[in-house]
Amino acid sequence: MSEPLLSVREIHTYYGDSYVLQGVSLDVPAGTIVAILGRNGMGKTTLIRSVAGLTPPRRGDVVFKGRSLRGRPPYAIAQAGMAIVPQGRRIFRSLSVRENLLLPTSRLARASRTAADGRRTHWDLGRVLEEFPQLAERIDHPGGALSGGEQQMLAVGRALMANPDLVLMDEPSEGLAPLLVRQVEQIMKSVREHGHAILLVEQNFALAMSVADHVHVVSSGRFVFQGPPDALSREVDILDYHLGVSGSR
Numbered sequence: 001m002s003e004p005l006l007s008v009r010e011i012h013t014y015y016g017d018s019y020v021l022q023g024v025s026l027d028v029p030a031g032t033i034v035a036i037l038g039r040n041g042m043g044k045t046t047l048i049r050s051v052a053g054l055t056p057p058r059r060g061d062v063v064f065k066g067r068s069l070r071g072r073p074p075y076a077i078a079q080a081g082m083a084i085v086p087q088g089r090r091i092f093r094s095l096s097v098r099e100n101l102l103l104p105t106s107r108l109a110r111a112s113r114t115a116a117d118g119r120r121t122h123w124d125l126g127r128v129l130e131e132f133p134q135l136a137e138r139i140d141h142p143g144g145a146l147s148g149g150e151q152q153m154l155a156v157g158r159a160l161m162a163n164p165d166l167v168l169m170d171e172p173s174e175g176l177a178p179l180l181v182r183q184v185e186q187i188m189k190s191v192r193e194h195g196h197a198i199l200l201v202e203q204n205f206a207l208a209m210s211v212a213d214h215v216h217v218v219s220s221g222r223f224v225f226q227g228p229p230d231a232l233s234r235e236v237d238i239l240d241y242h243l244g245v246s247g248s249r
């Protein structure tokens with residue numbers, strides 16, 4: 001009976017004539033972390049954009065909570081319970097931490113989702129600041145004055161404010177020092193513990209392997225591996241050729 005929260009079915013996505021995703025399928029069950037690994041330019045961000053309706057697939061389907069998202073604009077998809085933590089964080093540098101968290105788009109999404117599932121945390125400003133005390137300390141600072149790690153927390157906090165079922169995270173560890181990568185890892189595990197699912201795109205192999213329940217490796221717009229992390233760790237050729245990590249873990 002348990003239909004996955006998100007089901008991506010054989011999607012083909014283009015930018016003009018450029019054919020990027022060439023028949024990609026994946027499932028994200030509720031409350032799990034599914035990671036997409038792959039080198040630069042292989043189509044990871046395009047997958048996120050396809051799911052979120054920013055670059056809709058030309059063929060195939062994305063089904064979220066049992067409903068096709070075909071033809072639905074990004075704001076409607078967000079309202080259905082999906083939030084993005086975009087590559088490069090995209091926080092508003094001149095707005096304060098508080099203003100970033102209370103952006104109208106978050107409010108819009110939140111307003112339509114008041115009847116949250118009982119076991120899940122209902123996120124509001126107070127709960128987000130409890131979860132990220134470092135943000136509470138800097139609540140009136142401009143977003144641009146935060147460190148890279150704090151900006152990442154802000155981007156995650158902003159996504160949680162919409163009380164999404166699914167969070168799409170595009171390279172949350174990019175540009176962060178190792179200590180902060182550990183912090184991002186903890187944040188993702190905590191988001192999962194709170195009952196949200198995550199579709200994670202990463203180039204950081206160790207991070208993805210440590211948090212994910214299921215892993216896909218993308219190469220030139222197709223999946224060349226899918227399975228649990230421990231199965232991937234035994235695929236020496238895939239690790240070496242598609243991910244540039246060699247040896248076993």
Ligand SMILES: Nc1ncnc2c1ncn2[C@@H]1O[C@H](COP(=O)(O)OP(=O)(O)O)[C@@H](O)[C@H]1O
Pocket residue numbers: 015018020038039040041042043044045046047
């Ligand atoms: N807006 C765009 N217009 C045209 N081509 C794009 C655009 N965005 C990405 N691409 C191309 O699509 C391919 C996949 O890009 P992307 O999904 O961003 O890769 P990744 O996130 O894995 O680094 C690359 O060849 C990239 O050059």
Ligand SMILES: [Mg+2]
Pocket residue numbers: 044045046087170
């Ligand atoms: Mg990318």
